Amino acid sequence: MHEMSIAVAMVEQVTEATGDVGSGTVSAVRLQLGELSGVVPDSLHFCFSLACTGTALEGSELLVDHVPGRARCLPCGAQWATGMPPQLCCPRCEGGRAELVSGRELQIVGVRWSGDEPRADARPESVPANEES
Amino acid sequence: MCRVVDLQQAVLAKNDERARALREELTARGTVVVNLLSSPGSGKTALLEAELTLAAARGVPVAALTADLATEHDAQRLSRAGVPVKQVLTDGLCHLEADMLRGHLEGWLPDGVRLLFVENVGNLVCPATYDLGESLRVVLASVTEGEDKPLKYPTAFGLAQLVIVTKDDIADAVGFDEEEFRANVRQVNPGVEVVCTSARRDRGVGLLLERAEAVAAGAETHRPVMARTGGPGADAHVHGHTHAHAPSVTLPYGAAGASGSAPVQAHLSDVPVRSHP
Numbered sequence: 427m428h429e430m431s432i433a434v435a436m437v438e439q440v441t442e443a444t445g446d447v448g449s450g451t452v453s454a455v456r457l458q459l460g461e462l463s464g465v466v467p468d469s470l471h472f473c474f475s476l477a478c479t480g481t482a483l484e485g486s487e488l489l490v491d492h493v494p495g496r497a498r499c500l501p502c503g504a505q506w507a508t509g510m511p512p513q514l515c516c517p518r519c520e521g522g523r524a525e526l527v528s529g530r531e532l533q534i535v536g537v538r539w540s541g542d543e544p545r546a547d548a549r550p551e552s553v554p555a556n557e558e559s
Numbered sequence: 560m561c562r563v564v565d566l567q568q569a570v571l572a573k574n575d576e577r578a579r580a581l582r583e584e585l586t587a588r589g590t591v592v593v594n595l596l597s598s599p600g601s602g603k604t605a606l607l608e609a610e611l612t613l614a615a616a617r618g619v620p621v622a623a624l625t626a627d628l629a630t631e632h633d634a635q636r637l638s639r640a641g642v643p644v645k646q647v648l649t650d651g652l653c654h655l656e657a658d659m660l661r662g663h664l665e666g667w668l669p670d671g672v673r674l675l676f677v678e679n680v681g682n683l684v685c686p687a688t689y690d691l692g693e694s695l696r697v698v699l700a701s702v703t704e705g706e707d708k709p710l711k712y713p714t715a716f717g718l719a720q721l722v723i724v725t726k727d728d729i730a731d732a733v734g735f736d737e738e739e740f741r742a743n744v745r746q747v748n749p750g751v752e753v754v755c756t757s758a759r760r761d762r763g764v765g766l767l768l769e770r771a772e773a774v775a776a777g778a779e780t781h782r783p784v785m786a787r788t789g790g791p792g793a794d795a796h797v798h799g800h801t802h803a804h805a806p807s808v809t810l811p812y813g814a815a816g817a818s819g820s821a822p823v824q825a826h827l828s829d830v831p832v833r834s835h836p
Contacts, residue, residue: 427653428685432570439568453561457570462785464688464714497784511710512717514784515749522749525787532571537564 429465432532433473437483440537444482454487454538460531461495462512487538495529574689578657581692585675590668591775592660592675593767594693596715598708599681601701602725604633605758607676610768611640619772620671624663625678626655633678643669654685657692674771683708687715695774697767701726702735709743717747717785721754721770728757748783 440455455474459465467490474488495508499516500523508514508529516524569575585592597603607623614621622643625633634646647663649655660677668675677693679686698719700708703726709716716722722744730737737755744753752770756763774780 428688431652431654431656431685432688435570435573439566439570439573443566443568444564462714462717464684511713512747512785514717514747515745522745522784524749524784526785530785530788532569534566534568534570537566539562539564 429469430473430477432465433470433477436474436534437477437481439534440483441481444537444539451540452483452486452537453540454489455483455534456489456491456536458491458493458531458533458535460493460529461510462508462529463532465532493528493531496527497524498527499524571688574657578690578692581657581661582694585692590672590675591771592677592691592693593695593697593771594691595676595678595697595699596683596686597681597699598683598704601699601704602758603678603699604636606725606756606767607678608637608640609758609764611637611642613765614768615641619673619768621674621676622669622672623676623678626680628680649680653682654680654689655691656689660691673775683712683715687718695720695771695780697721697723699723699725702730703733706736706739707743709747713747716744718783719748719751720781721752723767724753724755726757727755727762728760748785751781751783
């Protein structure tokens with residue numbers, strides 16, 4: 427249940443980062459969430475809604491972009507999808523000197539900020555297909 | 560008007576930064592932190608008590624901080640070793656964070672402590688995500704927990720720098736398959752050292768102390784694949800298509816809305832891919 431701590435950290439960071447933008451409210455926060463991040467999306471959604479209460483983010487959407495785990499073997503150059511549980515030994519040379527290309531993201535990448543307009547007007551007409559609301 | 564503030568902020572950046580600062584401060588005063596993670600009931604208190612007792616006998620200056628949701632039972636047990644011990648009650652919180660550790664160390668950590676063992680809250684999920692400022696992360700699993708524990712908790716085992724099997728004296732009785740366990744550890748963390756111990760039978764006791772002393776003496780620690788993300792440069796490379804330009808810019812929503820996982824996948828598809836079996 428560390429998702430609550432993560433949600434609180436997100437609210438703090440967004441509040442600080444958007445502090446110089448001016449007045450208004452945040453209507454959406456976009457997060458990149460890696461397959462190997464150890465965070466449960468459903469739990470994070472739930473905790474995020476609670477953590478936003480009473481802040482400039484109250485009622486905001488959490489948009490999650492899922493990032494698959496991928497690894498690369500440094501000696502032989504193979505790349506593969508790690509899967510879950512992850513396969514972090516190289517499937518080609520069976521070596522243990524790989525590195526992650528992606529999969530541990532827990533990164534805020536964008537905040538939709540609704541200036542002084544009512545939130546209903548601020549919602550975009552279309553939502554990219556890779557979003558999970 | 561609706562705008563998007565384009566950010567690149569790791570959610571755990573603050574904890575990571577505070578952990579880094581704590582590690583540097585403690586290292587400067589000659590103290591190295593060992594972070595112990597395991598499920599509840601895996602036997603980490605028993606092993607730690609044995610290790611602390613050995614350290615005291617050898618004259619190695621050690622201390623221990625143990626975290627639980629409730630009770631001071633673990634601190635009472637560890638205190639029998641005759642070394643400084645502090646109990647932290649998290650009041651329900653499932654993990655420690657770097658700032659919490661700092662707060663608990665202030666005014667308590669005696670001068671001259673070389674090794675500080677932190678017995679994290681018994682939990683293999685949440686503590687795995689938080690760097691406490693440790694220089695050695697140890698994950699323990701008892702033989703009763705099943706050989707597939709490393710696969711069920713890949714973040715914890717994947718980031719371990721030392722894996723300790725406990726209660727090895729009953730391995731035969733519970734049919735523990737050590738080779739399978741080792742293979743599962745290797746899948747998520749190739750190259751990490753795995754050792755079998757029995758605190759009750761005094762088998763393997765002292766290895767944790769020796770590994771911790773080696774780290775305090777400057778020995779290189781294992782670097783798990785899961786922790787090798789290629790550094791900030793590589794991360795910028797992965798995400799660089801849309802985000803490397805500026806830390807904070809204003810964009811129409813649609814522009815940033817297209818900057819999610821799709822560009823990452825597009826980038827990866829440029830490179831030959833091979834699936835694991």
